[in-house]
Amino acid sequence: MATERASLAEPSAEARMSGAARAQGSIGAGIVLRDVVKNYGDFRAADCISLDIRPGEFITLLGPSGSGKTTLLNLIAGFQKLDSGEMHVDGAPIDHVPTHKRGFGMVFQSYALFPTMTVAQNVAFPLRMAGVDRATAERRVAETLEIMRLSEHAQKTPSQMSGGQQQRVAIARAIVRRPRIVLMDEPLSALDRRLRESIQIEIRELHRAIGSTILFVTHDQGEALTMSDRIAVMDAGRIVQIGTPVDIYRHPQNRFVASFVGESNLIEAEIVQRRGATMALRNRAGYVFEADAGHGIEVGRATVLVRPERIAIADGPGPHAMPVTVTSALFLGEVLRIEARTDSGETLLIRCMDAAGRSLPAAGERLHVSWGAADCWVLA
Amino acid sequence: MSAAATSFADQRHGSLRGRLSNPALLLLPAGLFLGFIYLLPVIDLVRLSVGGPTWSTFFERVFSVPLYWDSLVRTMQISLTVATLCLLLGYPTALLIRRTSGITQILITAAVILPYFIAILIRTYAWMVLLGRNGPVNKLLVGLGLLSEPAQLLFNRGTVLLGMTAVLLPIMVLSIYSSVSRLDAALPRAAQASGAGPIATFWRIMLPLTLPGMGAGFLLVFVAALGFFITPTLLGGPGDQMFAMHIVQQADFINSEGFLQALAVVLLVITLLFVGVAGHFLGFEFIWGGSRAAGAAGQASAADAGEGGAPRRSLLSGLADRVGWPVLRLLGRLSPAWGSWTVFILAGAVIATLILPILVVMVISFSSASYLTFPPPGFSLRWYEKFFSDPNWMDAFWHSTVIAAASAVISVVLGACAAMGIVRSEIRGKSVIMLLLVSPVIVPPVVLGLSLYSLFLRFDLVGSIWGLASAHAIGGIPLVVIIVSAALQGVDRRLEQAAALHGASPLTVFRTVTLPAIAPGLAAATFFAFLHSFDELVLSLFLSSAQLKTLPLMLWADINYQLNPVLAVVSSLEVLLVVIGLALAGPVLARTRAGA
Numbered sequence A: 001m002a003t004e005r006a007s008l009a010e011p012s013a014e015a016r017m018s019g020a021a022r023a024q025g026s027i028g029a030g031i032v033l034r035d036v037v038k039n040y041g042d043f044r045a046a047d048c049i050s051l052d053i054r055p056g057e058f059i060t061l062l063g064p065s066g067s068g069k070t071t072l073l074n075l076i077a078g079f080q081k082l083d084s085g086e087m088h089v090d091g092a093p094i095d096h097v098p099t100h101k102r103g104f105g106m107v108f109q110s111y112a113l114f115p116t117m118t119v120a121q122n123v124a125f126p127l128r129m130a131g132v133d134r135a136t137a138e139r140r141v142a143e144t145l146e147i148m149r150l151s152e153h154a155q156k157t158p159s160q161m162s163g164g165q166q167q168r169v170a171i172a173r174a175i176v177r178r179p180r181i182v183l184m185d186e187p188l189s190a191l192d193r194r195l196r197e198s199i200q201i202e203i204r205e206l207h208r209a210i211g212s213t214i215l216f217v218t219h220d221q222g223e224a225l226t227m228s229d230r231i232a233v234m235d236a237g238r239i240v241q242i243g244t245p246v247d248i249y250r251h252p253q254n255r256f257v258a259s260f261v262g263e264s265n266l267i268e269a270e271i272v273q274r275r276g277a278t279m280a281l282r283n284r285a286g287y288v289f290e291a292d293a294g295h296g297i298e299v300g301r302a303t304v305l306v307r308p309e310r311i312a313i314a315d316g317p318g319p320h321a322m323p324v325t326v327t328s329a330l331f332l333g334e335v336l337r338i339e340a341r342t343d344s345g346e347t348l349l350i351r352c353m354d355a356a357g358r359s360l361p362a363a364g365e366r367l368h369v370s371w372g373a374a375d376c377w378v379l380a
Numbered sequence B: 001m002s003a004a005a006t007s008f009a010d011q012r013h014g015s016l017r018g019r020l021s022n023p024a025l026l027l028l029p030a031g032l033f034l035g036f037i038y039l040l041p042v043i044d045l046v047r048l049s050v051g052g053p054t055w056s057t058f059f060e061r062v063f064s065v066p067l068y069w070d071s072l073v074r075t076m077q078i079s080l081t082v083a084t085l086c087l088l089l090g091y092p093t094a095l096l097i098r099r100t101s102g103i104t105q106i107l108i109t110a111a112v113i114l115p116y117f118i119a120i121l122i123r124t125y126a127w128m129v130l131l132g133r134n135g136p137v138n139k140l141l142v143g144l145g146l147l148s149e150p151a152q153l154l155f156n157r158g159t160v161l162l163g164m165t166a167v168l169l170p171i172m173v174l175s176i177y178s179s180v181s182r183l184d185a186a187l188p189r190a191a192q193a194s195g196a197g198p199i200a201t202f203w204r205i206m207l208p209l210t211l212p213g214m215g216a217g218f219l220l221v222f223v224a225a226l227g228f229f230i231t232p233t234l235l236g237g238p239g240d241q242m243f244a245m246h247i248v249q250q251a252d253f254i255n256s257e258g259f260l261q262a263l264a265v266v267l268l269v270i271t272l273l274f275v276g277v278a279g280h281f282l283g284f285e286f287i288w289g290g291s292r293a294a295g296a297a298g299q300a301s302a303a304d305a306g307e308g309g310a311p312r313r314s315l316l317s318g319l320a321d322r323v324g325w326p327v328l329r330l331l332g333r334l335s336p337a338w339g340s341w342t343v344f345i346l347a348g349a350v351i352a353t354l355i356l357p358i359l360v361v362m363v364i365s366f367s368s369a370s371y372l373t374f375p376p377p378g379f380s381l382r383w384y385e386k387f388f389s390d391p392n393w394m395d396a397f398w399h400s401t402v403i404a405a406a407s408a409v410i411s412v413v414l415g416a417c418a419a420m421g422i423v424r425s426e427i428r429g430k431s432v433i434m435l436l437l438v439s440p441v442i443v444p445p446v447v448l449g450l451s452l453y454s455l456f457l458r459f460d461l462v463g464s465i466w467g468l469a470s471a472h473a474i475g476g477i478p479l480v481v482i483i484v485s486a487a488l489q490g491v492d493r494r495l496e497q498a499a500a501l502h503g504a505s506p507l508t509v510f511r512t513v514t515l516p517a518i519a520p521g522l523a524a525a526t527f528f529a530f531l532h533s534f535d536e537l538v539l540s541l542f543l544s545s546a547q548l549k550t551l552p553l554m555l556w557a558d559i560n561y562q563l564n565p566v567l568a569v570v571s572s573l574e575v576l577l578v579v580i581g582l583a584l585a586g587p588v589l590a591r592t593r594a595g596a
Helices: A002-008 A019-024 A069-077 A119-129 A134-147 A163-175 A193-210 A221-227 A245-250 A255-260 B002-020 B023-049 B057-064 B066-099 B102-117 B120-131 B136-143 B157-180 B186-193 B198-226 B230-235 B243-250 B259-282 B284-288 B292-299 B302-331 B337-364 B382-389 B391-424 B430-441 B445-458 B465-489 B493-501 B506-535 B538-543 B551-561 B565-595
Strands: A031-040 A043-053 A058-062 A084-089 A105-107 A181-185 A213-218 A230-235 A238-243 A265-275 A278-283 A288-292 A301-306 A322-331 A335-342 A347-353 A366-370 A376-378
Touching: A031 A069, A043 A069, A043 A238, A058 A069, A058 A221, A069 A181, A069 A213, A105 A163, A105 B186, A119 A134, A119 A163, A134 A163, A163 A181, A163 A193, A193 A213, A193 A221, A213 A221, A221 A245, A230 A245, A230 A255, A238 A245, A238 A255, A255 A265, A288 A376, A335 A366, B023 B259, B023 B391, B023 B430, B023 B445, B023 B465, B057 B066, B057 B259, B066 B102, B066 B157, B066 B198, B066 B243, B066 B259, B066 B337, B102 B157, B102 B337, B102 B565, B120 B136, B120 B157, B120 B230, B120 B337, B120 B506, B120 B551, B120 B565, B157 B198, B157 B230, B157 B337, B186 B198, B198 B259, B198 B284, B198 B337, B230 B243, B230 B551, B243 B259, B243 B445, B259 B284, B259 B445, B284 B430, B337 B565, B382 B391, B382 B565, B391 B430, B391 B465, B391 B506, B391 B551, B430 B465, B445 B465, B445 B538, B465 B506, B465 B538, B493 B506, B506 B565, B538 B551, B551 B565
Parallel strands: A058 A213, A058 A230, A105 A181, A181 A213
Antiparallel strands: A031 A043, A031 A084, A230 A238, A265 A278, A265 A301, A278 A288, A301 A376, A322 A335, A322 A366, A335 A347
16 A cells, blocks of 8 residues: 555655665664663653664654654663663663664654754754765765755755755654664654655655664554554553564454554453364354454353454345444545444444445444455454 | 714724724833933933033043043943852853752752842842951851951952852853753753764854853843942942942032033943943843844744844854864863863852852841850840831831832832733834833943932922832832733733633733733732832932931931941841842743743
8 A cells, every 4th residue: 555655756755865875774773672661750661662673674662642652762762761671772782882883874753853944954963963065965965855855955044944954854854864773752643634644655755765773753544554564562561462464453453453553343252162273153142243263262251352443344234244333434535333232232333435336324224234254363 | 974974973083093092102101200200310320410501511521531430431340340250150050050960950040040139239248248347258257267367358349240240140151051951951962962062062062152142141241240239339449449339429519510520421421331232242132131043943043043143143153163162172182070060069169159158148137246246145136126116217117118119109100001012912122112111121220219319309299208109119110121021922922812712801811811811920929029129228228318217218317327226127128129039030031921
């Protein structure tokens, strides 16, 4: 999905980068965290976190506010000190290296552009600090502004630019040194939706072009799914699951991940029977359905995740369909979002594509729904 | 025909009502009051100063007599030194306030704010106690064996500089802090993430961003120091005469009319000149603690940032690059802990300087000795008894209270109306009007006192309670205008519009929506106007009579005559008043600031 859209944006960041710049393009560094702990008084913000970030990977820390994702980012950036644990970048410990010597790039939620400097001076700042000579610095700044399509704004001050432009300047400043690691702290949360989507694509392309490891923090699950190679879902100071976007969305390991990422129906059901790789379950309304029995739950109750778009609406009553009563229905454009109640009183969320001949059901209308074994995921 | 006539009458009636309900009219009372008691006398002062054989006769005398010329140069030197010292000591203190949090931050802030509201006279007196022959500093030096006998530490240039710096430091700290606290906390982090070490972050990011606050603080301190009278008189020796002191001395000679006014005009013009130049660069908002830079950043006004900012900035940064940066690179080789230690030690010294004298005076007020000595030989309440049983002190206390209350009423009524007028009307030239309303703050009190004296003689107001209260209100009104207009700006206009939409008349809107919202601000303004009058000394020196002594006047006479512990009692009571007032007004003030 992301790739498709990326190819529409023209010209791409890769195309805009000169051959020389691409050849220099640094290969990202790997980050290893071992049992990282950080307390604020009695509050444990990071609770024994271990994480392996592969070189050049785009990894996202996803979680609600207070889940510890920003704490983890601040620890990696060096703004805060670890209470215990270890941090290594490319095999070397960095716990005692001050922020300004870590050589990472960072993008802030508030942009944090220096208001007294022009765009060009802001982008040149990391190079000046690194002692790069003036001519080289000017060339690199021009190149980077070109990549971020900011060349004509070089002499403006940040206050003269829109939010989206300011964020692109902030990104330019973070990548101008071609850092091994770029940290991004909810960089898109202050932008409106349309702009957010276009900058998402831009960041994604940029990642491919420069090859740095990107550690991205967000509370927006949609953003995490679109952009990341891997997502680490955080809750209460711990990483609760780490995996590819598809993995996280389709195979969440617990209720928290299932309900935090995407919309979900969590169905309480009783295991009726096991047949090899599949098992039969019955929900409270008496509807019997099949699911993969991968998780080794033998008997008793299970929680089953069925995503709203996996629920099919049947033409009429049948042995493999469950009758439900519509409580509300919304037309969202390409999809219909239907809320219904089962006969045992559970709420069921259904999404289906808008299709020819399909009308928006009225509240109180009876529908018959079903799902297959491949549409269910039994939570551990 | 008749219908047409009625509607015509209605219309006229409406437009008359419309004109009367124009909020700009609210500016009128304060305008008339200040015009009569502030502008007119100052104009009269200028008229007298040019009333010699030729217009410049008196001025030529001012500039040709070495006594005055030397004093003018000395005043400049002292003011510049004091402003520089305040800047060097104030900056680390402001940084420390920002870096600390919780109870430490509250304590440090209190240590800075508390002295700010205590009378200059009392703080100067505290230094006299601290540095006196029997004071703690002498005792300490003798005790350590550094001195064989107590030395005369007072009455030299050093003590003048020390005293004035200590008195004016809070202004600097608050001014710098207001610009430091507005900084986005992510900015220093962004600098670090970009590879800037602590020194580079300070030099490249923090310093340029806090420059407006530093500039404003420097100017406010410098201008206040130019007109200083109390501290140099009490702490200085014969060689430390400042210009304002000459004006007071000359005022005792009847035959110096014209020349006396010329002296005052010189001081006034110099003050206004500096304020004018500073206002041109910083925006005149610096006088009342506003900031043009902040406003521009908030509204992202493209034109403003584009034309005004760029050339000056490049000149400054060029200078910074060539001179400052190489020096700082050398410092960069020191361990990073040095930076924090410098801030810590300097700021610690500042806080001790601000709060220690006050503590010493409070301890001494409970002394059992019949003269000033520290540490006191024993505890007693004898000086409190003496204060409360002496009719002279009690009379002065009563006079001061009545005058301050009357002055607070005048200031709040006129000032609050004017603030409404300025915030709520569509009148043109708002900033000029605001500048005029607030300008009494920068006029040296000595000049104000002298100009008022002839007005008071003409209308027989000298030594009258209402006369003094009105004179004190000249300085009280600006305080009220500043606080109340900030509070008013914090009120959401849409709330008022919503009330009106639901059928409330303008008066009901004011009573039910606006007034409750600005009530805390009004309360704070009342307290500060009261305190301003209660502490006022210089105007009272010119305008009161032997029958109407105020508390500061009694203190002043006693300090010059003999330093006794009764003064410490008065000082302690004043500190108590300020602490209680601040404790009550503190939360209110914080909210007002946040609103502004």
